[in-house]
Amino acid sequence: MMTERLPHFDMSTATPEQKAVLDEILSGPRGNLNGPFLGWIHSPELAQHAQRLGAFCRYQTGLPLRLSELAILVTASRWQAQAEWYIHYPIALQAGVGVADAEAIRHGRRPEFADADDELIYDFANELYETKRVSDATYAQAVGRFGHQVVINLVGLLGYYALVAMTLNVFDMRAVGQQSLPFPE
Template structure:
């Protein structure tokens, strides 16, 4: 999985590591694809991060299409190979247009038809580019989604930035990944 980390041997896992792996495998993800075999070397981090991730992926209050759009914006900003590879097909299946995803991947300005797509993109892009979100974009997001979902959106963006950093630092690829969406 990673040329920078030792191969993880499940048979030699500690009790803490086994507990984390069991929770991930029995949860909504059902697999270890992504940063989990990197985080497993720190079982406490792995446990906290995977629980946060399950919340950010499945319980933010955003429709799956919009969550996946935010994840793709993050993957593109960090050029996280495995993150894009894993989430691109999920985003398409959730209804995100392929041409919009491709524009995000290459760093072009997407041509939005859906106003919610545009709002999530603008929110994430402003945050990544300026480290802030303008008053106008913030008000629009709160008016559309409410304070709780906006707080959750910030959490989702932060969580997937952590995922991207983990994947990039440890040069991790997704299961079965043969191609790279970003140049190295």
């Protein structure tokens, strides 16, 4: 859902570049335009690069879906991104993130993780957001567990979803069908 911060986007007047981006999004693994895409579409070149990066970060990082979605929830909570949380919360639960863990994250509390991988992803993401760095110990643990390529991809995923959160927040965007806000405003 768009607010008055951006002009209304009308598919019938879309440029060929805008149509190409939207067609690629709709025919890809997402299959919908929920999220930042109708904001980005006002800059079709950015939209195309961002949506392709997002498809990689969401589906090809080498992390199990549960861990990717956990990292996205940490990001959504850090940025208080209403639509990002709304969209990814049910996906995270379906992927195996526990309700109690997700709710603790939403409320800014550290969950009592049952799984060491969940705790590692949480610690990595929170250190990066909190200190703008990752400690040698957390870095070594992440590389030892996932390898350099996946850790690089994790940093990309966190950066991409921060971009999504910033877009949603700046343009006051809501998810399709969103009736409630997970964070106070």
